[in-house]
Amino acid sequence: MANRIHPTAVLGEGVELGDDNVIGPFAVIVGPARIGDGNWIGPHVTIGTPGEDRGRPHPDAWETAPVGDPDHDGHGVVIGSRNRIREYVSVHQGTWRTTTIGSDGYFLRNSHIAHDCLVGDGVTIASNAVTGGHCHIWDGANLGMGAILHQKVVIGPGAMIGMGSAVRREIGAFTIAVGNPARVTGVNVVGLSRRGVDEETIEALGPWLKGKEGLPDVTLPGDLSTLVKAWDARPRDEH
Structure with missing residues (x-):
């Protein structure tokens, strides 16, 4: 299906x-940016403006076509498919890598994805949640209302961050973290159960999820098994 773009939306060159995308009133999308299929992009959303770095240029990219030079125009934004990006969400372009958002995410009103962030599939970012630059949010993670991520924070797959929490360090896969500073308070049992993991397997995973033991030999649904193994094998110095 054709894209439906409100006449007041502004799309710069290089977008x-x-x-089948819907782009609402007064949305601004600046290139270079690549957006997939079936996204709903609400009123006043801003995608692709420069990263918040005093030393970088701030070109009028909605009027002047970018030349694709990362030193001048930035590394841009890539967004997958079927995301719901609500009113006043902002996504900044990268400074050393492409700011990337996966598919099937839900980004609530006034949330913010900063420069050089990597956001996986099926992520939920609640209203007024804000990331610092260079963060990595893995698949299925959930940031509660008003949560704040320090620069370079890594959020594991299926992790839940409580509303108003300030995250300063890595949060493990399928854990729950709350507070300021955020601390892990338990395992996201509901999230694992919804992915088809039974109680016995969740109990077996507990020590690994809490960082106390290695990954146990358990049987997990195919997509979850792949995700868990990727998290377990991740480089610890990705930034």
């Missing part, structure tokens, strides 16, 4: 759209 590539897939099919």
Whole structure:
């Protein structure tokens, strides 16, 4: 299906759209940016403006076509498909890598994805949640209302961050973290159960999820098994 773009929306040069996207009133998308299919991008959303770095240029990219030079125009933004990006969400372009958002995410009103962040699939970012630059949010993570991520923080797959929490360090896979500073308070049992993991397997995973033991030999649904193994094998110095 064709894209439906409100006449007041502004799309700069270098913006590539897939099919069946909805782009609402007064949205601004600055290139270089590549957006997939079936996204709902609400009123006043801003995608692709420069990262918040005093030393970088701030070109008028909605009027002047970018030349694709990372030193001048930045590394841009890539967004997957079927995301719901609500009113006043902002996504900044990268400074040393492409700011990347996966597919099937839900980004609530006034949330912010900063420069050089990597956001996986099926992520939920609640209203007024804010990331610092260079963060990595893995698949299925959930940031509560008003949560704040320090620069370079890593949030594991399926992790839940409580509302108003300030995250200063890595949060493990399928754990729950709350407070300021945020501390892990338990395992995201509900999230694992919804992915088809039974109680016995969740109990067996507990020590690994809490960082006390290695990954146990358990049987997990195919997509979850792949995700868990990727998290377990991740480089610890990705930043």
